[in-house]
Amino acid sequence: MNLLDFFRKGRSWRYIPLGGDVDRAVMSVALLVDDEAAFRAKAREVAERLGSSAIPKLRWRFHRSTAAPPGFTIRERGLTAWMSYWQFAIFEIVYNFREQALPMLRKVAFGEYDWTQGNAIEVMCRLAAEGIDRDRTLADLKKKMPGMRDEALGYAAAPLLQLAKYDLRLAAVVDELRQVDEFENAVRDIIATDQP
Numbered sequence: 379m380n381l382l383d384f385f386r387k388g389r390s391w392r393y394i395p396l397g398g399d400v401d402r403a404v405m406s407v408a409l410l411v412d413d414e415a416a417f418r419a420k421a422r423e424v425a426e427r428l429g430s431s432a433i434p435k436l437r438w439r440f441h442r443s444t445a446a447p448p449g450f451t452i453r454e455r456g457l458t459a460w461m462s463y464w465q466f467a468i469f470e471i472v473y474n475f476r477e478q479a480l481p482m483l484r485k486v487a488f489g490e491y492d493w494t495q496g497n498a499i500e501v502m503c504r505l506a507a508e509g510i511d512r513d514r515t516l517a518d519l520k521k522k523m524p525g526m527r528d529e530a531l532g533y534a535a536a537p538l539l540q541l542a543k544y545d546l547r548l549a550a551v552v553d554e555l556r557q558v559d560e561f562e563n564a565v566r567d568i569i570a571t572d573q574p
Contacts, residue, residue: 400435401444403428407467408460409447418470425474433475433482436468440494469497477510488522495526496533503538503555507548516554523558531564539568 403424410417428436446452446460472479479501486498499519506515523531535552542549556562 400428400432400439404436404439404464404467404471405444405447407471408463409450411463411466417467421467421470422474425471428471430475430478433472433479436472437482437486440465440468440492465494465497469494469501473501473504476505480505480511480515484518488518491527491530493529493533495530496535499530499534500537503534503551504541504548507545507551512551516551519555520558523555523561526560528560528564531561532567535561535564536568539565 407417407421407424410420441461443461443464446455449455450460450463452459472483483498483502483505486492486494487502489495502515502519506512538548538552542552552565556565
């Protein structure tokens, strides 16, 4: 169904305005993007306050950020910076829902390409490194990665490589995924880009 069919059939859609409690909670995390420890701590706090019933509301907001606040505008940070920080914040909150987040993460990671696909893969890998549905996650990723877009694999690999430097369990997950040629290529591209 295309957009015109949607309107011809007289279907309605529900617009959820931005600026509610969930949006303020996401913003409170996104504003801390430059301080990793504070960012993660705030995301944990927000997840506890919102509860896992907020997962659908958070997913709905992947592409609906608030307006960029002062210090995060296009002029100050670049064209897509605020949207990226917003999405990072959502995924960090979702990470704290642990196994309850996996159904939504799987839909995003294995669904139609979207620039949030890499974020979902990253969070699934972090959870797998902690033993949360590790075998299934790795088996599914190894099976699906060959059909994924290079951008999604790159978006997942970049943060995973950084985090794996300090987390041996995550390093083991990354090493296992590097058996997939497409993921290995993404890793090599990132490493080559980081070379002086």
